[in-house]
Amino acid sequence: MQGILFEYSLNPTTWAYLSALLTLGIYFKFHRFWSVRNLDLVGLIVFSPGILLVYHGLIRENPGLVQFGYSWLFGVGAFFVVRLFLDPIMVRRPLLEPNLNASGLTFTGAALLVFLIANVLTSRVSSPVQPDSSTTLSTSFPTTTSTATKTEPKRDRPLDRLEHALARRNATAWSSPGFAPFFFVASFSEARTRAAEKLPPRQHPLWSYPSLATQTTVSQAIAIVALVVLVLGIVTIGFRHFGNAYTGVAAASLYLLLPYAGQMTGRIDHLVPAALLVWTVAAYRRPLVAGILMGLVATLIFYPLFLLPLWCSFYLRRGLLRFAYGFVASLALMVGVLALLSTSGPEFWIQFKQMFGTTMVWQEGAMGFWNALPDRPIHSAYRFPVIALFAVMSVSLGLWPAQKNLGTILSCSATVMLGTQFIHAHEGGLYMAWYLPLLVLTIFRPNLEDRVALSAVIEGGSTWPVRLVAWWRHRFARSGEPV
Numbered sequence: 001m002q003g004i005l006f007e008y009s010l011n012p013t014t015w016a017y018l019s020a021l022l023t024l025g026i027y028f029k030f031h032r033f034w035s036v037r038n039l040d041l042v043g044l045i046v047f048s049p050g051i052l053l054v055y056h057g058l059i060r061e062n063p064g065l066v067q068f069g070y071s072w073l074f075g076v077g078a079f080f081v082v083r084l085f086l087d088p089i090m091v092r093r094p095l096l097e098p099n100l101n102a103s104g105l106t107f108t109g110a111a112l113l114v115f116l117i118a119n120v121l122t123s124r125v126s127s128p129v130q131p132d133s134s135t136t137l138s139t140s141f142p143t144t145t146s147t148a149t150k151t152e153p154k155r156d157r158p159l160d161r162l163e164h165a166l167a168r169r170n171a172t173a174w175s176s177p178g179f180a181p182f183f184f185v186a187s188f189s190e191a192r193t194r195a196a197e198k199l200p201p202r203q204h205p206l207w208s209y210p211s212l213a214t215q216t217t218v219s220q221a222i223a224i225v226a227l228v229v230l231v232l233g234i235v236t237i238g239f240r241h242f243g244n245a246y247t248g249v250a251a252a253s254l255y256l257l258l259p260y261a262g263q264m265t266g267r268i269d270h271l272v273p274a275a276l277l278v279w280t281v282a283a284y285r286r287p288l289v290a291g292i293l294m295g296l297v298a299t300l301i302f303y304p305l306f307l308l309p310l311w312c313s314f315y316l317r318r319g320l321l322r323f324a325y326g327f328v329a330s331l332a333l334m335v336g337v338l339a340l341l342s343t344s345g346p347e348f349w350i351q352f353k354q355m356f357g358t359t360m361v362w363q364e365g366a367m368g369f370w371n372a373l374p375d376r377p378i379h380s381a382y383r384f385p386v387i388a389l390f391a392v393m394s395v396s397l398g399l400w401p402a403q404k405n406l407g408t409i410l411s412c413s414a415t416v417m418l419g420t421q422f423i424h425a426h427e428g429g430l431y432m433a434w435y436l437p438l439l440v441l442t443i444f445r446p447n448l449e450d451r452v453a454l455s456a457v458i459e460g461g462s463t464w465p466v467r468l469v470a471w472w473r474h475r476f477a478r479s480g481e482p483v
Contacts, residue, residue, distance in 0.1 A: 012055055016048040016259040023257055025249070026108070037096050040083070046076050047432070048245045048259045054430065063373045070369035073429035077421055080439065084418065087411035088401050095244075095445045102246045109253035113231055116256060116265045119225050138446035168335045173367070176426050177302035177357040179334060181341055185222070186214035186269035190275025219268060224272035231256065233278035234437055237439030241283070241406060242446055246293050249439075250303070260432050267433075273301050277417065281410060281438065285458050297332040298327075299435070302357045303420040306391070309398025310412050319457045361387070366425035383423065390419045406451035407442075414438035 008307060026042055033102065053069025056062075075330060098105055231252045238248015266269050276297035283289040298304040308327075315323045318319045339357065342348035353359075361380070397412045404412075417435035421428045450456075 012259065012263055013052055015262050015337075016052055019257055019259045019262075020045045020048065021113040021462075023254065026098050026105070026202055026257075027254060028099070029096050032096070035096070037088070037443065038322040043079060043083070043366045044440075046259060047073065048275075050076060050429070051260060066368070067372035070372055070429050074369060074422065075417055077429065081415060081418055082413045084415040084439070084442065088444055091449070092446065093445065095247075095446060096190045097246065098250050102249070105246070105253055106249050109231075109249055109256060112253060112256035113228070116227060116262060117224050118226075119262070120220050120266050143202040162272060174352075175359045175362050176424075177354060177360045179300045179338070179355055180351040182272075182300045183269065185218065186267070188268070204232060219266060222268050223266045225272055226268065226275045227265065230271060230278055230433075230437060233282050234273060234441065237278070237441055238284050238444070241284075241448075241451065242444070244446070247444050247446075251440045254444075255440050258436070260436065264430070264433065269301070270433040271433055272439055273297050273304075274396055276300070277304065277413070277434065278437050278441075281406075281413065281441070284406060284409060285456055287315050287323035289456060292327075293326075293442040294323075295327040295330025296334065298407075299331060299355055302355065302360070303417065303424070303434070305357070305418050306394035306420070307413055309395050310404075310409070310416065314409055315397040315453055315457065316402040318453045319460075322460060356415045360423070360425075362425060366427075368424070368428045368430075370425055370428070383425075385421045390423050393419060403452065405448050406456065407445055407448035410438055410445060415443055443479070 006277030023041060023045060028038055029035055032038070048070030050069045053072060054066050055069075057067075057069055100108065128442075233250040234252040234255065235245070238251055240243040242248065276293050280290050280293040281295065283293060290311070294304060294307065298307075311323065312320060334355070335352065338346055338351055342351060369378070370380075370383055394416055397416065401408055414435045417438065419430060420434065424431065
């Protein structure tokens with residue numbers, strides 16, 4: 001943004017302070033101080049110190065600070081897990097409108113969206129070799145924990161350390177469960193540093209990296225489209241399903257206002273799954289479409305597979321087969337794409353297993369809560385009970401609550417995706433976009449007890465694939481040909 005606005009500078013810490021003040025000024029209900037809405041707002045603000053601790057810990061080569069930051073995020077996440085578990089029993093949900101009127105809030109949300117898009121287009125990731133505290137909001141976290149000092153002699157040592165860190169970062173991303181080509185494209189946003197231009201081309205056994213200019217263009221385009229689609233999805237849910245467009249704009253504006261949105265604007269692996277999850281909720285009345293979107297996001301990052309018990313339980317009385325058809329069709333499509341992109345049978349088999357989570361238990365080399373201290377990593381034995389507890393929680397949400405509506409779909413989906421942060425080995429806790437939009441919608445949602453499957457889900461005969469099949473059957477019947 002410095003190339004557009006003269007003397008413009010806004011670092012992540014300053015933005016966190018301003019964001020907290022704006023959030024309180026716009027959304028805090030001062031006349032109802034002891035309200036759940038105010039508690040939720042304070043909880044969202046309290047996420048910011050954890051993000052900043054991780055950010056500055058990486059820049060300052062302080063693993064203890066990084067570990068403290070991840071622990072902070074885990075603590076606040078645990079609070080919201082309890083909050084989301086209690087959400088289905090909160091029947092009284094009075095409409096608490098923001099302190100800003102509809103016109104002012106719409107302008108604020110649009111300005112924030114333009115600001116973040118411009119940030120993606122104009123800013124570059126702060127160089128880990130020579131960090132600049134006056135840069136604009138970065139579109140990604142630093143990709144290395146090593147920084148050159150002023151007393152260090154001028155030689156290639158910092159660049160060598162950066163190359164090693166980038167290779168370690170990319171290798172870790174490839175071990176994350178999900179769709180391997182998606183992580184390949186998502187890694188483009190990790191490589192947009194000035195120092196990366198000096199590095200030799202990085203090679204991967206599966207694909208080679210394109211030029212830095214191509215990476216920048218692709219990552220910027222995908223990040224901007226995903227951000228716009230995500231915001232439109234939040235507004236659509238407010239307008240179509242909450243019956244209040246003002247609520248949708250308020251939820252979208254709050255999400256854009258949070259420091260996390262400004263800090264991780266350019267992260268494709270954050271935004272694309274978030275947009276798909278939001279539109280899955282937006283399309284909940286059409287099980288086939290919801291199943292297709294759920295299948296896409298589940299193949300990309302694997303963890304949404306744990307949402308299946310919840311969503312199948314919701315569609316049990318109407319729409320279960322259509323949801324299953326869409327999910328299986330989407331899954332088959334992504335497996336076919338993976339087969340086309342693979343160059344050999346063993347390569348396809350490795351990536352196929354990665355798509356379905358065989359690498360979920362891997363912890364070696366990951367950068368996150370479980371491995372923040374290289375000399376004293378948390379033993380993997382402590383992580384297995386957390387994974388088991390998460391699996392039990394996901395299955396139990398298919399049984400409780402017995403009567404599910406749109407409100408429980410929102411809160412319980414946010415609970416599951418928030419729970420993934422505790423078991424995700426690589427940067428677990430920082431992938432807040434996977435659950436944050438659903439959490440914000442849960443905070444703003446009205447009483448949705450009447451939005452159950454029997455009354456809200458559109459009957460099968462009214463969906464376009466069924467109508468298309470019926471039209472073809474009618475056409476062949478009129479022509480006298482056998483159907």
